[in-house]
Amino acid sequence: MMRKKVVKSLCLMLILALTSSMLGGCRFGFASDPDDPDEEVKEEPIDTSVDTFEYDDSLEGTSITLLNSKAEIQVALEKMSVEFESRSGIHVEVMPVTDGDSPYTKVVSLYNSGNPPTMAILDTTDVIALAEEKAEDLSAEDWISEAEGYLTEVNGKVYSFPLCIEGRGIIYNKAAIEETLGETFDPKSVRTLGEFEEFLNRLVEAGMEKPLSLAKEDWSLGAHHLQFIYETYDGTSEGAQDVIEKIKAGKMDLASYDRLGEFVDAFDVLKEYNVAKGDPLGADYDEMAIDLADGKTAFWFNGNWAWPNLSEAGANNEDAYGFLPYFMNDDEDDFVNQKIQASPSKQVMIDGQMSSEKEKAAAKEFMNWIVYSEIGQQMLVKTCNIIPPFANNPYEPSDPLSRDIYEKIHADETFNASAIVPNDHWSILGAAMQKYLAGRSDRDELMDSIQQYWEEQK
Amino acid sequence: MKSKSNGKDFCIFALPGLFCFVAVVIIPFVYGVYLTLTDWDGVSSVKNFVGLANFVGVGKDSQFWMSLLLTFKYVVFVVVIVNVLAFAIAYLLTRGMKGQNFFRAGFFTPNLIGGIVLGYIWQFVFSRVFVNIGESTGWSLFEVSWLSDPTKAFAALVLVSVWQLSGYMILIYVAGFMGLNEDVMEAASIDGASGWRKMRSIVLPLMMSSVTICLFLTLSRAFMVYDVNLSLTAGAPYGTTEMAAMHVYEKAFTSRQFGLGQAEALILFVIVACISGLQVYLTKKKEVQA
Secondary structure (H helix, E strand, O other), rough: HHHHHOOOOHHHHHHHHHHHHHHHHHHOOOOOOOOOOOOOOOOOOOOOOOOOOOHHHHEEEEEEEEEOOOHHHHHHHHHHHHHHHHHHHHEEEEEEEOOOOOHHHHHHHHHHHOOOOOOEEEEEHHHHHHHHEEEEEOOHHHHHHHHHOOOOOOOEEOOOOEEOOEEEEEEEEEHHHHHHOOOOOHHHHHOOOHHHHHHHHHHHHHOOOOEEOOOHHHHHHHHHOHHHHHHHHOHHHHHHHHHHHHHOOOOOOOOHHHHHHHHHHHHHHHOOOOOOOOOOOOHHHHHHHHHHHOOOOOOOEEEHHHHHHHHHOOOOOOOOOEEEOOOOOOOOOHHOOOEEEEEEEEEEEOOOOOOOHHHHHHHHHHHHHHHOOHHHHHHHHHHHOOOOOOOOOOOOOOHHHHHHHHHHHOOOOOEEOOOOOOHHHHHHHHHHHHHHHOOOOOHHHHHHHHHHHHHHOO | OHHHHHHHHHHHHHHHHHHHHHHHHHHHHHHHHHHHOOOOOOOOOOOOOOOHHHHHHHHHOOHHHHHHHHHHHHHHHHHHHHHHHHHHHOOOOHHOOOOOHHHHHHHHHHHHHOOOHHHHHHHHHHOOOOOOOOHHHHHHHHEEEEEHHHHHHHHHHHHHHHHHHHHHHHHHHHHHHOOHHHHHHHHHHOOOOOOOHHHHHHHHHHHHHHHHHHHHHHHHHHHOOOOHHHHHHHOOOOOOOOOHHHHHHHHHHOOOOOOHHHHHHHHHHHHHHHHHHHHHHHHHOOOOOO
């Protein structure tokens, strides 16, 4: 009897120990994406002494919801909501999109259950898909004039509020480069793809075996890399739209499209110096951040959203990180070799279908508060760590990557183009890019997959 | 009088269950069938009737048939390995060996962990632990992450599913073995049957009811696999490990072709229903009473 009890309790203990150690296992943080909600963003104090914003008293007591698909600012948004409520009396409930759901799936299921969020933070493609049917027309809002160049129009109307500007390119770690080469590094000294390759060679000769990290994730390859072929057409969103229409209509032969050939050339260079060249599809996202912060590598293709990962890997706000352009050819006058891509990425849409007039007004007030109140402006930049698209916002982002993009925007060293592609572009062509990255398909097969994808879209 | 009380009993005991079943299974199913006849994108308020166009679309979607073929391959591996392994382990664990309760609990544990968490744990094992072992020992099998090679990634999926499902099946088989009538076994021994003969002619026929349940559970679970697929490989490398259920989800939500995705789901349902039904019918025929 006694023995049985002992065995039983041993079993129980074993089960507990096993499950807890396994559940604990997922805290190591593998398989993470850039939107990890656990990541801490260092925060600057907010000056709340001045607030000249005029609040609409009639909206007091209204309760609205905000669906947030930018997980790394979830906590910051909740803080903003508390601050906003204490001043306006409007309660903003911030709902996160949970892991495993795509923002679009989430918002669609909320609509289908008859309970849509008053506001939703979505990607531009999602906004365009939903705009005319579900969204409130915001064309008459005051902040339109402050966000010139960063608005998304659907048939001449604005349905969304640009929340942030994000940019991408080749991130460099200045200290790592200087330490390896033993000389100061001027990012402007690299001007073309040829020079970049030469520079990578110098790093290799100086002892940095594989100086560059390349993520294997399909969203990185299919969206962030491949979309350059549309966005660099002439560096504008309209141009990107043009070229996509042409490809779709079969009016453009991809094989003879210069930018595609140049893109593959550029990608070949990145592939060659990839730190995970032996097993490119086994590359780990978190490890790349650690490699760059530790100086094992000098470059990482990514965007300013990678800062939380870098900062977790040990990088500090005072360190020198910045972006090189995604070099595509040897013409130093070509804008792709001079500018980096930066455009508004996340947009806020107000539900125009099921929300009451009062709720809509409260949502609009929240947007105005972000743009016009001193506190909203500060919180957008300092609490959320966002690059604001609004011209009247005087605050500057503090992390090196966002600051670099911020400075480049003001120095006209960015191009604002974002391609609007079908929703499965990143996943289907991301797979084709993975195949190419792994060396299991050649240039022709990659181009064929792109061609075939567009043929199926007709 | 009798029929009246029957009616009341029916209302009290069956109606709530029936209502739930109709509400969450029958109605969505019928609605789903209706959706296969429309071009709905998942959100718009207009649903245009397109007839059987979606089914024609399924025929053209070569990726779907490839994922279906892969699913069949996966099902065969998982069902065979899980059942053979679980049967053997359950047999050993009912022989009265030392610490068998401990082992039963140990084997069952993986089943307590959800598929998503399990996938992430194993992702870590395959892409970090294995690679480290490979680096320090030089074994070429572990040199690169299993998840970056199509064949090995498939093997990884099978391995993890077997590891997860076996515990549950062991439990059912253990119950089956415990229920074997000792008299019959003893009679068989006296008649001179031993070892393999006893297993084939006495144990297996008596265990058929457990086999029916286990085969049905593994079949349907393996066909519908999604969570482990999503968290372990997510279709990687380059879409080669995308199973049917995942493909359906991607079609409906990522490609925003709800009607087409729903049509593919319906086809998957018909296949799974036919195969599971056939299996239950065949194995039930083999069941005997002691």
